[in-house]
Amino acid sequence: xxxxxxxxxxxxxxxxxxxxxxxxxxASDELFEKIKQDKTLEQAKNVAKLPGIVKYSLTMPDGxxxxxxxxxxxxxxxxxxxxxxxxxxxxxxxxGVRLLRTGxxxxxxxxxxxxxxxxxxxxxxxxxxxxxxxxxxxAELDEVLRKGSQWALEKGYALKEDIEMxxxxxxxxxxxxxxxxxxxxxxxxxxxxxxGSGNHFVEIExxxxxxxxxxxxxxxxxxxxxxxxxxxxxxxxxxxxxxxYIQKIEKEYDYIFPDRELIYAPLNSQLGKDxxxxxxxxxxFAFANRQIITHNLRKTFERFFPQARIGxxxxxxxxxxxxxxxxxxxxxxxxxxxxxxxxRSFGPGRKExxxxxxxxxxxxxxxxSMGTSSYVLVGTNESEKISFSSTAHGAGRxxxxxxxxxxxxxxxxxxxxxxxxxxxxxxxxxxxxxxxPEAYKxxxxxxxxxxxxxxxxxxxxxxxxxxxxx
Amino acid sequence: MKNKKxxxxxxxxxxxxxxxxxxxxxxxxxxxxxxxSFLSKEQKIKNxxxxxxxxxxxxxKSLLYNFLDEMIYLFDAELFIPKNAEVTINGNKLxxxxxxxxxxxxxxLDYIKSVTYSDMIIEKxxxxxxxxxxxxx
Numbered sequence: 123x124x125x126x127x128x129x130x131x132x133x134x135x136x137x138x139x140x141x142x143x144x145x146x147x148x149a150s151d152e153l154f155e156k157i158k159q160d161k162t163l164e165q166a167k168n169v170a171k172l173p174g175i176v177k178y179s180l181t182m183p184d185g186x187x188x189x190x191x192x193x194x195x196x197x198x199x200x201x202x203x204x205x206x207x208x209x210x211x212x213x214x215x216x217x218g219v220r221l222l223r224t225g226x227x228x229x230x231x232x233x234x235x236x237x238x239x240x241x242x243x244x245x246x247x248x249x250x251x252x253x254x255x256x257x258x259x260x261a262e263l264d265e266v267l268r269k270g271s272q273w274a275l276e277k278g279y280a281l282k283e284d285i286e287m288x289x290x291x292x293x294x295x296x297x298x299x300x301x302x303x304x305x306x307x308x309x310x311x312x313x314x315x316x317x318g319s320g321n322h323f324v325e326i327e328x329x330x331x332x333x334x335x336x337x338x339x340x341x342x343x344x345x346x347x348x349x350x351x352x353x354x355x356x357x358x359x360x361x362x363x364x365x366x367y368i369q370k371i372e373k374e375y376d377y378i379f380p381d382r383e384l385i386y387a388p389l390n391s392q393l394g395k396d397x398x399x400x401x402x403x404x405x406x407f408a409f410a411n412r413q414i415i416t417h418n419l420r421k422t423f424e425r426f427f428p429q430a431r432i433g434x435x436x437x438x439x440x441x442x443x444x445x446x447x448x449x450x451x452x453x454x455x456x457x458x459x460x461x462x463x464x465x466r467s468f469g470p471g472r473k474e475x476x477x478x479x480x481x482x483x484x485x486x487x488x489x490x491s492m493g494t495s496s497y498v499l500v501g502t503n504e505s506e507k508i509s510f511s512s513t514a515h516g517a518g519r520x521x522x523x524x525x526x527x528x529x530x531x532x533x534x535x536x537x538x539x540x541x542x543x544x545x546x547x548x549x550x551x552x553x554x555x556x557x558x559p560e561a562y563k564x565x566x567x568x569x570x571x572x573x574x575x576x577x578x579x580x581x582x583x584x585x586x587x588x589x590x591x592x
Numbered sequence: 593m594k595n596k597k598x599x600x601x602x603x604x605x606x607x608x609x610x611x612x613x614x615x616x617x618x619x620x621x622x623x624x625x626x627x628x629s630f631l632s633k634e635q636k637i638k639n640x641x642x643x644x645x646x647x648x649x650x651x652x653k654s655l656l657y658n659f660l661d662e663m664i665y666l667f668d669a670e671l672f673i674p675k676n677a678e679v680t681i682n683g684n685k686l687x688x689x690x691x692x693x694x695x696x697x698x699x700x701l702d703y704i705k706s707v708t709y710s711d712m713i714i715e716k717x718x719x720x721x722x723x724x725x726x727x728x729x
Contacts (some may be wrong), residue, residue, distance in 0.1 A: 189606070189710030189726055211705040250667075250701040279644045308669035319703040320729055358668040361705040361728070365661055368709075372650055382653070382709035522602045523729070550700030552633050592703070 123167060125158075133164060136473075143171040145179040148509065150571050156563060157538055160187035161193075168380050169197050171364040174204025176457055177450060180509055182464045183571040184488075184518030184563060191393055193463035193519075196512045201456050205386035206394045208401075210460035212441035213364045214531070215401055216353030216408035217322075218289075219465075219487040219515075220437035221498065223341075224430055226329040226348045231587065234426050235326075239547050240589045241425065242324060245418045247316035249549030249592035252467045256414060260273060263311050267299035267354070270406030274413040284413060286435040289466070292409035297402035302359065303366045309413055310359025310407060315414035319549065319592030321516075321557055322354040324415065325414050325489070327496060332542050335514050336583045340434050343474075350432075351496060351584070352415050352579030353489055355441065356408035363404045388485035389458055392423070396441070401432060405442060435498075436476070436485040440515035441464045446474070448506055457510075464512045467578045469503035472511075486578045488569055491517045491562035492554070493544045495585055497569045499578040513578035516550055517565035523556040530558045550592040557591070569576050598626035598691065607704075607727040608711065612720060616652075617679045619714075620659060624627035624677040627663055630727070631702050637675040638697070643690040652714055655686055656723065660707040663690070666706070672712045704729050 124136040133154055135145040157163065162185050170179035171192055176198045185194030190209030193383055201204055203421050213390070234542040247255045258266065266273045271292025274280040284307075285291050312569040317324060332338045361471070371385050374393055379385070382544045411523035420432045445459045450457075455509075468484040475484045486499040494517070504512045521529075532551050533556050535564055539546055600613040609626040613619030647664050649655030660678075664670055666672040674692040695701055705728040713724035 169710065187603070189708040189728065199632070213708075220709070250703050305665055309665060313668075320705070344611060346682070358705075361667065362668075365657075365706045369658065369661075372654060382712070523607060524600050524602055550633065552700070 124162065125229040126165070133137050135167050139451065139528040140170065141176045142172070142385045143170050144174050145170045145181070146578070147185065147253055148183050148571060148575055149185070150567060152507050152567055152577050153571065157185055157252070162187050164203050166195065168384055172197065172205055172207065172384065172386060174200040174268055175354055176200055180512065182512065182514045183568045184514040184516055186518045188462065190381055191462045193461065194514065196460065196464045196510055197455035198448070198459045198510050199389065199463045201326045201389055201458060204389050204444055204458055205474065206389050206397055206458060207384060207386035208364045209383040209385065209458065210365045210462055211364065211401060211443050212359045212462045214441050215360035216405035216439045217294050217441040218408060218437065218439040219410065219489060220352040220412045220416065221304050221435040221485070221487050222350040222419065223343065223433050223435055224348045225352065226430055228348060230427065231326065231348045235335070235545055236427055237454060238422060239545055239590060242419065242423045243547045244471060246324060246415055246590070247592060249319050251469040252394065255312055256314040258311055258314060260307070260311070263307055264299040266314065266410045267302060267403035267406055268297055269293055270409040271413045274410050279417040281554040282412050284416065284434045288409055288437040289439055292413065292437065294402035294405045296399050296407050298399035299399035299403055301396050302363055302403050306359050306362035306366060309362045310357055313359065314356040314407070314411055316357065317354045317592055318357055319553060322592060323380050325351045325586050325591045326588040327351060327586050329582050330585040331583040334500070334579065336582045338477060341485055341498065341581065343435070343494060343498065344434065349584060350419060352412050352488055354411060354415070356404045357406050357411065360404040363400050367400060373438065399442065403438065408439065422581060438487065439483070440464060459510050461512055463515050467501035467505045467511050467513045469505060471502045486513060488514055488565065490518050490565035491559040491577055492557050492589055493586060494559050494565055497565070497580060497584065498582040499569065499572060500581050502576050502579055504576040509576060509577045513572045515570045517568060519561060520563045521561045524557055524582050526556050526561040527552065528557050530560055545588045546591070554591065597622040598697065603726055607729050610723055612722045614720040616681055616721050619723045620656065620679040620681065621677050623660065623723050623725065624663065624674050627660065628674050628676065631667065631673055631704065632698060633700060633702055635698055637673055637690045638693045639675050639703055640693045641672060641674060645690060646685065646687040649684045651684060653709065653712055655681070656712070656714060656725070657709060659686055659688070659706050662724065664704050672689065673698065673701065702729065
């Protein structure tokens with residue numbers, strides 16, 4: 123594999139053998155050192171071999187080894203000759219982040235922090251099991267799959283403004299509930315409104331620093347005010363949908379490929395279309411899921427702060443495939459873009475952005491690891507040329523869960539969180555250790571690279587005060 | 593160490609394990625021990641419920657994928673956590689009896705999103721079979 127640094131923060135894997143295009147990795151020297159230690163580069167190279175890939179296979183600054191595509195992998199495919207790959211979307215379809223603003227000051231929050239965290243933990247199901255999630259009938263589940271957040275609005279779980287501040291109004295089309303298998307439905311039917319486990323969480327944060335006041339004002343973000351980050355996805359329903367379609371595609375197509383996780387169907391095949399309708403339905407489940415969690419958070423906050431008005435800043439997916447238009451080699455073309463662990467970063471003027479943000483660009487949220495800073499960024503027009511309007515989605519893992527369990531003790535982690543004054547409530551200590559800050563890359567560095575490359579500009583820095591995990 | 597049934601290996605994003613067995617059936621059975629150990633966080637799972645399953649594959653790897661996929665399904669949809677299994681493989685078909693318990697009887701369980709084909713290995717050597725699987729968790 124021939125790799126060269128072609129400019130500051132950009133490395134290139136040169137096109138060779140059966141690669142259709144070259145691969146670009148957006149990383150500083152520090153991040154690249156970590157990226158090259160696992161199979162990220164090999165996976166980025168494999169993506170470059172897929173039929174109909176346009177321009178290059180991309181890896182974002184928080185890239186790390188995934189399965190099939192790397193996490194942080196972005197690839198655009200020609201709508202005529204290209205493909206769709208469930209592995210390029212990820213098992214957690216529409217895993218994403220929603221940011222809520224509260225208008226509450228840090229001082230007010232700190233007086234009631236522990237009670238609030240306790241109440242949240244009771245109201246919002248997390249971890250394994252179904253206790254507390256919504257009970258849906260099969261017919262209702264089909265409605266959720268078809269309508270997403272719109273269903274939540276009809277049922278009184280959402281305000282109209284929430285829907286306007288959700289990517290694609292919280293409803294991707296075409297979505298067909300009948301393209302989701304019974305097995306997937308059975309996994310999801312008792313999970314709506316729950317966080318799940320792993321790296322998913324709800325975090326109460328204070329806006330510590332504003333980098334761009336003009337944009338922060340439009341997003342409604344003020345220094346020293348409290349915001350809430352929700353990070354979760356489509357739960358068992360989405361995971362099963364990915365694995366069902368990997369199996370369906372395997373039965374229909376006989377590929378010999380370096381990695382079976384890269385299995386794909388042509389975009390214009392029946393199976394390709396079926397997967398897109400199933401993926402959109404699972405994505406709608408995820409939008410509704412984050413909306414129900416928002417509803418329950420509102421109940422908690424209104425109990426402690428009757429005057430509080432919880433508003434949605436934005437809700438954005440970071441595991442999804444979408445049809446979007448870009449100017450490529452002076453021609454405007456429509457592509458199917460896969461973002462797997464990458465966030466869309468549209469700049470001002472794009473029709474996909476809510477009216478309120480149209481003049482400044484789309485909000486981007488980059489959560490740090492537990493106990494470290496998270497960031498709000500804004501999309502740029504330059505990102506269309508550089509990264510198919512994509513940037514990072516998190517800090518990115520540096521060490522495995524197994525390594526974390528071996529090398530980080532409970533006491534170390536607890537005293538570290540205490541020294542940072544972060545309160546935490548989690549279903550399991552072991553789960554917490556696996557997600558310890560040391561297991562992740564430096565989020566500050568990830569965000570710095572995004573900002574320097576102009577693929578997502580810094581707006582605000584958030585500091586966690588209370589974390590709830592599965 | 594000689595009779596190790598399974599072990600967990602380093603993998604940045606997810607969980608990777610190997611399971612061993614003198615026969616392919618035994619290696620598949622030991623993969624359930626690995627899954628049980630991960631999900632339960634090494635708690636002892638009681639043998640209270642029995643599930644009988646049968647799965648098909650297009651080849652041996654997809655048979656393993658579908659077998660473990662069924663465990664994840666049972667965990668999520670039927671709230672069942674496996675303890676161990678008895679497996680019979682016949683070509684690209686598998687039947688198994690899974691022993692385990694209700695998830696609600698345990699605290700702080702872990703979760704698996706999906707099985708993956710990433711780095712999947714099913715190999716025979718002079719000692720028997722080695723299975724390697726990466727789980728998305």
